[in-house]
Amino acid sequence: MPPSPNPDAGAKGLETRYARTAFAVPPWPEIRGTDADRRNDFGAARVDHDRLCAFYPRFGYQVVTIPRLPIDRRATWLLRQMGTQT
Numbered sequence: 578m579p580p581s582p583n584p585d586a587g588a589k590g591l592e593t594r595y596a597r598t599a600f601a602v603p604p605w606p607e608i609r610g611t612d613a614d615r616r617n618d619f620g621a622a623r624v625d626h627d628r629l630c631a632f633y634p635r636f637g638y639q640v641v642t643i644p645r646l647p648i649d650r651r652a653t654w655l656l657r658q659m660g661t662q663t
Contacts, residue, residue: 599638600655601630605645 604622611618617625630640643655 597637597639598658599629599633599640600643600658601626601640602643 603626604619606619609615609619609622615622633640641658643651645651646654
């Protein structure tokens with residue numbers, strides 16, 4: 578992702594907050610692919626992930642990593658974290 582021409586653009590967007598939690602899905606080699614929408618390689622995906630996980634806490638977000646689980650269990654875990662399922 579190229580840097581914004583306006584260095585304050587990212588921080589300004591964080592002024593409107595819907596939640597204090599940011600969910601992060603680390604790059605997983607088992608499901609990672611390269612196609613027209615994901616042109617960067619696995620190493621670049623890891624760099625992007627690490628950069629975002631370092632960025633969000635600086636603005637008051639708690640980054641929670643979504644665990645590697647089968648999709649149905651992962652969805653249930655995420656819904657529980659969001660408080661939408663008991």
